[in-house]
Each structure stands twice: as C-alpha cells, then as structure tokens.
Amino acid sequence: MFSGEEVADLLDRLGVTHVVTVPDSTIGQWQPAIERPGRVRLVRVCREGEAWQVAAGLYLGGALPVLMIQCTGLFESGDALRNAVHDFKLPLFSFIGYRSYLNQDTLPGDTCLVFTEPVLDAWKIDYRLITSAAQRDVITEHFESCRARGVAGAIVVAEGKA
C-alpha cells in the first residue's frame, strides 16, 4: 500500500524520533527506508509487549516514538499496553498491521479478522483503518488529532493482496 520511502517521509514530517518495532511481512519492508541515516531511529525489540514499554520510556524521556507491530503482536501486548496507556496515560501512537484484511475473500478464516478491532476497542485505543493508499491524509490527521488531545491512537494498516 505504501512504500518505505513514503512512510519514512511521513514519519519525518510528523516529527517522530523513534520507531519501536517487531516487523511483519508488510511493515517490515519499510525498515530500510526508515532507518536510513539522518532519519528516524529504529528500535528493534523481541516481542510486542516490550515495544509499548520501550515507547513509554522514550516518551517519558522526551522523545516522540511510534510503534509498528502486527495485530498478532497487539494481542500479545495487553498488560504492557494497559500499564503505559491507561495507568500512566501516555499518548502512545501505533501502526498496526491488519493481517489478512485484504485477503478475506481468497483466504477466509484468519481469526485476526475477528479480534483485531474488538481488541482495540476493548483497550480504548482510538484507531483509524486504512485500506488504500488514497487514505494517506487520514494518518496525518489522526496522528495530529491524538497529539492535540493527548490520547493514544493507532493506524490500522490493512494487509494482504486481494
């Protein structure tokens, strides 16, 4: 949907300082562009729960991080997310790959399609679903809106090939 260069340019424009990530086959393709010297610092972690707390530490330390993880990693993240976003009320912003969303007709049965959005609702994360490149302005608008309101937010990026 987006090239790595497009995502890296966007992160630069938004003032993001660090991307904390466990990759999947879509968002992982963005890494070479994101970590090019002079751009955003990429922080690789071993599981997604870590990513929320590393991002929390970055934010408390004065940086402006975002997370990039797959929805399966969101499922793994629960307690770490709860503590950072709800106990400490840190307005962390995430990009979440929505596995199989664009393959629903050809590859039905992935339960990521059942649980991803209800889990985001349960954790009270204000998210926007992006299903085509034409919606790129939604990312900027939502990021800036969440920053202005001081709340956590997410962009859910539809993945797969229809």
Add this chain to the structure above:
Amino acid sequence: MSATVETAQRTGMSAKEAIALVHETRDDRDIVVTTMTPARDWMLLSQHPRDLVLVPSAMSHATSMGLGLALAQPDRRVIVCNGDGSMLMNLGSLVSITGAGATNMIVLIFMNGTYEVTGSQPLPGGRNVDFAAIARGVGFASVFEFADLEDWRARIGDVFAAPGPVFVTLRVRPVIGEAGPKSPGRATARAQEFMKALKESPA
C-alpha cells in the same frame, strides 16, 4: 514454605542493605527505575525527582522502560532495579538493550528465587538460573555477580564506572511476609512530574 525458599533464606545479602548501597552510589543526574520488591525497598530510601517507581507496573517491563529512557536520554545513566521473577518474564529485553547499543544502562537483578510480593512462591529455576551467563551471552559489556554485602560495598564504585551496558546479579535473601510495594501516588501525576524533572535538569 518450600525447601527452595528455606534454603534461599539462609544465603545471600539483605536486599534492603544491598539497595541502600545503590542509593548511596547513585549520581544526582541518574535515572533510577524500580519495580516489585526493589521498588518497596527503594521507596524507603529515596523520593528523588528522577526516580521512576513502576508501581503499578506491567510486570517484567522495568528493563524495557529503562531502555526507552536510556535511548531518549543518552547523556544520563539509567539504573534499573529489577526482580528475578520479573527478569525471567522478559529475558528478551536484555537482547533488545544490547541490540540497541544502550551503553548508558545498568541493570541490577535482586535475585531471591521467589515471587516475593505474592507470598514468596518459588520461581521456575529457583536460585539456579545463571543470569550472568545469560547477560554475557547477549552481549552486556560488563557483568558482575555478588552474594556478599561487603564485597558489593567494596566494588559498587567500580561496577557503576564499568563500560555499559552493565549487568549485575545481587543474590539476596527473600523476606517472607512483608507487604508488597504500594504506589507512591497516581501514576499519571508521577509521570508528568518525572518528565518535568528531566526537562528542568539537563544531563
């Protein structure tokens, strides 16, 4: 009480005395992150503006929080006081720390072999886990282990000056029956005060 815990009670340092030496050695500019039993003992000693007490916490994530702080504040030292139960729950974070090149971190594990705050149930592995070997294996630049308070007192200055990231196992005795740590105040307000303290006092 399990045999494992009974044995643990007879060996190692007092955790309170061991962390008191950290308090004495900590530089004013340092960030100190504490959680679980070390947080309970630390709060008796320190109310420094650059203390981050992770109570309430997401158990195991003090090292991850510390990594984020270390990357955001590369000119400060970040000292993480963690329990062994918490460390076991997030061993991968040690790899993330070395992978990120966070040379300004000191990770201290207060190893008592138990989940002390829930009533001192034995950990999987008890007191047999070789954290130092794990730390060396994932690339910590300096790795230490202490079971004797006077040895820890004599060497703590060297440990804090060693090339980072630094990993220290402190073998301490479990304390049976003592209450777990209580939050020192609303987490939201403490987060705001902590951020302000970092901004107002450049490293």
